[in-house]
């Protein structure tokens with residue numbers, strides 16, 4: 001019997017994950033394809049946008065050759081890693097590798113912007129300049145790779161580049177625009193004030209569309225490469241954290257979201273445009289002038305995958321989790337700070353690096369593995385503390401991302417944050433959000449809220465365990481002293 005599905009394409013930093021989702025929210029099939037994350041020198045992180053397209057084609061191909069037929073795909077939408085800068089020439093060709101969200105080479109440009117604009121930048125964009133944002137990377141190119149900068153005819157965000165390959169149309173949505181630092185959160189337009197001051201050619205910026213608006217259709221040439229039917233509707237999509245919030249149903253200020261992918265994110269819905277004085281990011285959610293705030297750990301899942309690759313290359317993630325579980329809460333006193341690529345929230349420091357503190361000759365690989373899981377989670381707890389101090393504590397959190405695959409890590413999150421953690425039926429929050437945007441765009445639902453309500457399926461609520469909570473609280477106090485004593489500048 002013929003099914004109807006939408007494809008949610010989540011262009012993460014480690015891999016693209018394509019989910020085929022039915023009108024009732026059932027994930028009918030999923031396929032994933034990894035791509036390299038290049039680190040040519042400390043602090044530099046790049047990817048080849050052509051790898052994103054090839055991986056997306058391979059994942060769609062897998063789905064269409066196994067579990068679904070091309071005629072069953074009614075619509076497609078996206079979720080993508082935020083901020084990363086893709087530059088194209090007049091012929092729409094990539095002219096250098098994308099500079100990614102976790103790349104801190106543009107720290108000086110971020111400082112310059114903060115100095116040049118003062119509070120005005122936060123007023124307009126809701127954010128202080130951080131080296132993660134697209135604009136600082138663009139200014140870095142202007143200064144260090146002038147010949148490349150002068151060839152730029154279009155700048156794109158990752159999901160928008162892949163959508164361009166599918167539809168031949170250029171566009172972005174409000175949530176990814178907000179992550180560039182060139183977007184006025186109040187007028188919901190590109191900011192003339194910022195564009196004029198930095199003398200940017202406004203025509204290099206993509207036109208803005210709503211996340212659930214149709215941005216084009218599958219072209220005949222993309223149909224040839226994948227088997228998708230020419231003319232299949234393609235919807236704009238959203239930044240991965242906005243899509244994650246939508247796909248997890250975390251849309252209001254009383255809910256929190258924790259996403260552990262390559263980065264780690266703690267996020268909350270917000271009703272009005274505003275800011276946290278730059279301490280947290282303030283972003284546009286996408287549909288209907290809605291917003292969210294968030295703090296970001298630069299290397300959350302990335303710290304775990306670095307540890308695995310460096311010290312336990314023969315183990316799977318599941319085996320590493322099982323090994324960590326054989327240690328005890330507090331990892332026999334061993335602490336890890338996940339600053340291996342610098343840190344964003346709360347330190348905004350591209351120079352600091354990670355550490356293991358308190359190594360004892362009795363510590364085993366299991367203690368080191370457990371310390372890594374705990375240290376990443378303490379770093380996310382720093383963000384919970386910022387919300388608490390701002391008077392808007394998070395009382396429960398929905399968990400998504402690769403980190404939410406592990407029952408051990410879900411319990412650790414509940415114990416360290418000391419709030420109940422909700423596990424979803426499928427941890428692919430951003431991919432689910434992308435599917436919701438396609439479903440709303442097709443008219444299957446009247447709004448994102450209506451779609452989220454009927455599609456999001458919770459699997460379990462994990463309460464904190466009180467004995468572990470008190471051990472982690474003591475360890476977290478020690479953890480908070482490490483940054484000031486290990487920072488470089």
Ligand SMILES: Nc1ncnc2c1ncn2[C@@H]1O[C@H](COP(=O)(O)OP(=O)(O)O)[C@@H](O)[C@H]1O
Nearest residue numbers: 012013014015261262301304317401402403406
């Ligand atoms: N079984 C697992 N248990 C715990 N963590 C896992 C597991 N599998 C993967 N991860 C973590 O999830 C991360 C990838 O998550 P994902 O959401 O796919 O990232 P991204 O969206 O950045 O590509 C990996 O870096 C790893 O740290």
Ligand SMILES: O=C(CO)[C@@H](O)[C@H](O)COP(=O)(O)O
Nearest residue numbers: 012013081082101261262263
């Ligand atoms: O920089 C941010 C958010 O500001 C990151 O959260 C990126 O959006 C990357 O996401 P993942 O690949 O870790 O999902």
